[in-house]
Amino acid sequence: MGAATLYDKLWDEHVVRYQGDTALLYIDRQLIHEVTSPQAFEGLRIHGRQPRRPEANLAVPDHNVPTTRRAAGILDPVARLQVETLERNCAEFGITLFGMGDPRQGIVHVIGPEAGFTLPGTTMVCGDSHTSTHGAFGALAFGIGTSEVEHVLATRCLVQRKSKSMLISVDGAVGPGITAKDLVLAIIGEIGTAGGTGYVIEFGGAAIRALSMEGRMTVCNMAIEAGARAGLIAVDEKTIDYVRGRPYAPRGELFERAAAHWRTFHSDPGAVFDRTVHLDGGSIKPQVTWGTSPEMVAPIDGRIPNPESMGDPGRAEGVRRALAYMGLTAGTRISDIRPDKVFIGSCTNSRIEDLRAAAAVAKGRKVADSIKLAMVVPGSGPVKEQAEAEGLDAIFREAGFEWREPGCSMCLAMNADRLEPGERCASTSNRNFEGRQGYGGRTHLVSPAMAVAAAVAGHFVDVRDL
Amino acid sequence: MQPFANFTGVVCPLDRSNVDTDAIIPKQFLKSIQRSGFGPNLFDEWRYLDTGEPGRDNSGRPLNQGFVLNDPRYAGASILLTRANFGCGSSREHAPWALADYGFKVILAESYADIFFNNCFENGILPLVLDPEVIDRLFAQAGGPDALRIAVDLEGQALTLGNGEVIPFEVHPYRKHCLQHGLDEIGQTLQHVEAIAAYEERRRQQAPWLFA
Numbered sequence: 001m002g003a004a005t006l007y008d009k010l011w012d013e014h015v016v017r018y019q020g021d022t023a024l025l026y027i028d029r030q031l032i033h034e035v036t037s038p039q040a041f042e043g044l045r046i047h048g049r050q051p052r053r054p055e056a057n058l059a060v061p062d063h064n065v066p067t068t069r070r071a072a073g074i075l076d077p078v079a080r081l082q083v084e085t086l087e088r089n090c091a092e093f094g095i096t097l098f099g100m101g102d103p104r105q106g107i108v109h110v111i112g113p114e115a116g117f118t119l120p121g122t123t124m125v126c127g128d129s130h131t132s133t134h135g136a137f138g139a140l141a142f143g144i145g146t147s148e149v150e151h152v153l154a155t156r157c158l159v160q161r162k163s164k165s166m167l168i169s170v171d172g173a174v175g176p177g178i179t180a181k182d183l184v185l186a187i188i189g190e191i192g193t194a195g196g197t198g199y200v201i202e203f204g205g206a207a208i209r210a211l212s213m214e215g216r217m218t219v220c221n222m223a224i225e226a227g228a229r230a231g232l233i234a235v236d237e238k239t240i241d242y243v244r245g246r247p248y249a250p251r252g253e254l255f256e257r258a259a260a261h262w263r264t265f266h267s268d269p270g271a272v273f274d275r276t277v278h279l280d281g282g283s284i285k286p287q288v289t290w291g292t293s294p295e296m297v298a299p300i301d302g303r304i305p306n307p308e309s310m311g312d313p314g315r316a317e318g319v320r321r322a323l324a325y326m327g328l329t330a331g332t333r334i335s336d337i338r339p340d341k342v343f344i345g346s347c348t349n350s351r352i353e354d355l356r357a358a359a360a361v362a363k364g365r366k367v368a369d370s371i372k373l374a375m376v377v378p379g380s381g382p383v384k385e386q387a388e389a390e391g392l393d394a395i396f397r398e399a400g401f402e403w404r405e406p407g408c409s410m411c412l413a414m415n416a417d418r419l420e421p422g423e424r425c426a427s428t429s430n431r432n433f434e435g436r437q438g439y440g441g442r443t444h445l446v447s448p449a450m451a452v453a454a455a456v457a458g459h460f461v462d463v464r465d466l
Numbered sequence: 467m468q469p470f471a472n473f474t475g476v477v478c479p480l481d482r483s484n485v486d487t488d489a490i491i492p493k494q495f496l497k498s499i500q501r502s503g504f505g506p507n508l509f510d511e512w513r514y515l516d517t518g519e520p521g522r523d524n525s526g527r528p529l530n531q532g533f534v535l536n537d538p539r540y541a542g543a544s545i546l547l548t549r550a551n552f553g554c555g556s557s558r559e560h561a562p563w564a565l566a567d568y569g570f571k572v573i574l575a576e577s578y579a580d581i582f583f584n585n586c587f588e589n590g591i592l593p594l595v596l597d598p599e600v601i602d603r604l605f606a607q608a609g610g611p612d613a614l615r616i617a618v619d620l621e622g623q624a625l626t627l628g629n630g631e632v633i634p635f636e637v638h639p640y641r642k643h644c645l646q647h648g649l650d651e652i653g654q655t656l657q658h659v660e661a662i663a664a665y666e667e668r669r670r671q672q673a674p675w676l677f678a
């Protein structure tokens with residue numbers, strides 16, 4: 001046996017059988033939400049199939065839930081039917097559900113780790129592309145479509161072909177005030193949104209190892225925005241400490257036995273990757289996206305590039321289209337861009353550490369008059385409770401932010417939280433695609449600290465200069 | 467799933483890279499609990515001048531005449547020609563459902579996002595990866611006054627253009643097999659249920675905490 005990568009180890013441990021160059025891969029855990037599951041349950045019903053190991057699934061509604069007046073229920077009848085359908089399906093098929101009224105409810109990728117349902121060394125799927133988040137635990141976690149949700153429910157397996165492996169090493173230490181979000185945006189700026197296509201990316205290097213588990217989840221969350229099948233980070237003592245004591249994690253002697261196994265989930269010295277990319281952590285500045293793809297990103301002291309000076313005509317056309325949509329012109333200083341709304345939330349940046357970082361900037365400051373709405377949407381019930389126990393909600397309210405109930409909210413604007421056409425938003429979410437936060441809405445992706453800084457200043461500004 | 471039959475179809479050229487699944491089928495349509503009926507809202511934001519809503523009749527909506535799907539040359543198109551990284555973004559299978567519901571059976575692109583690529587096969591759509599030069603050439607032909615028609619032969623793994631030119635393509639043998647026979651992939655996997663049970667038994671020994 002030669003030196004194996006983390007990905008090799010995860011893969012090998014989960015192969016049920018090979019058939020040619022594909023494998024039947026065993027899936028330890030599945031997360032389920034209301035949007036991508038109804039047709040999967042319907043498929044089971046049509047074929048008269050039952051879920052194999054229903055206890056290996058955990059369901060939660062998050063995309064459609066309101067972030068206000070929860071007691072009033074969901075006003076939109078179509079969305080309500082979808083959430084009720086999830087409730088009915090879970091009851092019928094014996095699947096645990098953190099329902100809308102459950103204190104543990106939250107964004108699917110926040111509650112998995114929080115509940116200890118996400119465990120190192122496992123395979124994990126969800127009908128949601130940001131399932132890559134759970135790779136932060138040294139788990140092979142990836143998004144799937146609804147047919148595959150049904151496939152996993154019925155068989156616990158998926159037919160998979162092994163991806164290529166890429167190591168992205170962020171070397172050295174990042175400067176003070178630089179967050180996981182800046183790091184991952186810089187990575188995507190470097191390799192591009194299709195740079196990871198066909199790969200599973202392992203993030204390594206001193207700057208990654210220095211991140212908290214929350215920070216690692218932010219990085220892996222956005223691996224999908226680099227086109228990767230999954231993102232991975234090696235297990236270390238931080239991983240194990242995070243999992244210890246969580247409701248669905250093993251306990252006592254079984255935990256110690258599990259932890260011993262989990263500690264093997266790292267790439268061996270000398271393991272060979274198909275591609276390796278190095279970034280210098282020390283040179284990374286706070287990042288702000290200016291276009292309609294996460295790769296259209298610049299440091300806060302940068303300017304919007306000029307499509308006319310781009311060699312590649314296809315790329316130039318993409319930038320022209322993006323600038324027209326964003327209502328921006330080439331050469332504009334990033335710090336001259338003025339958002340109308342500010343959104344702090346999403347599975348990228350709605351964990352307790354994100355809210356602490358945002359509150360630290362908001363404390364004693366006021367949201368600028370030019371900002372029409374600034375909102376904080378915690379990732380889950382437990383995050384909200386913890387933040388309130390620390391008084392973060394009061395800091396946000398005093399500064400002029402709205403403090404909401406947990407859910408996906410304005411990350412994708414499926415509920416009432418959305419941008420109006422032409423409105424510009426500083427957002428801690430992960431996608432700045434056309435219309436993502438509402439028809440005609442314009443999204444700039446930033447870290448929580450940078451979002452608050454923009455809210456306070458009325459324009460993007462280097463949070464380190466505040 | 468219907469078996470994939472050879473056919474000849476009109477090519478609709480969508481000259482963009484990084485077309486994301488939200489552009490293919492906007493989020494408001496994801497609230498549906500059905501698998502069908504998404505075709506009229508395929509590319510909704512580009513195709514119409516107003517905003518679509520689920521359950522609304524689309525026949526009276528103002529059309530964006532500049533958008534390819536509304537160009538009479540491409541009426542009834544069943545082959546979509548596009549650029550790189552098609553289907554990026556959200557994993558929603560509503561995207562291939564909408565494409566299939568509209569009538570697209572084949573997609574020609576330089577590259578695809580992973581999840582979308584898999585989702586296509588699950589829904590009887592054949593997504594083909596072609597060289598950028600070939601894609602460029604097809605765009606030039608599809609943009610002419612007469613629509614480009616291509617004959618698709620899955621068995622022989624070849625596209626034949628009107629001028630007789632043949633373009634071979636690659637497709638994974640397992641995917642090809644499932645498409646050709648319209649197989650239920652879950653049924654295929656369930657044939658290995660004993661291997662799955664044996665794996666679970668081994669795993670129960672090795673990682674009992676996953677079975678607690």
Ligand code: SF4
Binds near residue numbers: 107109128348407411
């Ligand atoms: S927060 Fe946004 S990205 Fe995350 S699961 Fe919800 S909609 Fe998807």
